[in-house]
Amino acid sequence: MELEIATSIPEGKVAKIDQQPTGVLLDCSDSLVNWNGGAIITLTAGTEPEPLVSAIKAKYEDSRFNIKTRDPNPAGRYEVQLRSRDTAEIYFIVAGWDPGTIRIASGSDCFTWPENEYKGGEF
Secondary structure (H helix, E strand, O other): OHHHHHHOOOOOOEEEEEEOOOOEEEEOOOOEEEEEEEEEEEEOOOOOHHHHHHHHHHHHOOOOEEEEEEOOOOOOOOEEEEEEOOOOOEEEEEEOOOOOEEEEEEEOOOEEOOOOOOOOOOO
């Protein structure tokens, strides 16, 4: 889904997409976890991130997501959240995390983790 969001940005606006190869597991409950990861989209020189994040928001209106906008978020940046209507799946799309970038942080739906299996580290 991170790549779907990233590749929805028009050609010529993206210099590169760096999706984290691993993420971490966080507890949803004693037996459930969710996977959390992210991607950073580096924009071409002179491309403003906020209009692109607004376009992503518009793309996902009337979709399987509830949308929340924070402008500014606590870090002072424009943020759109795509929140699943039915599960814990969520995407935070933040304009200008670093200059000339858009950051996507994601969390999967909660899923069962085998009892006594180590949850630490990267996945």
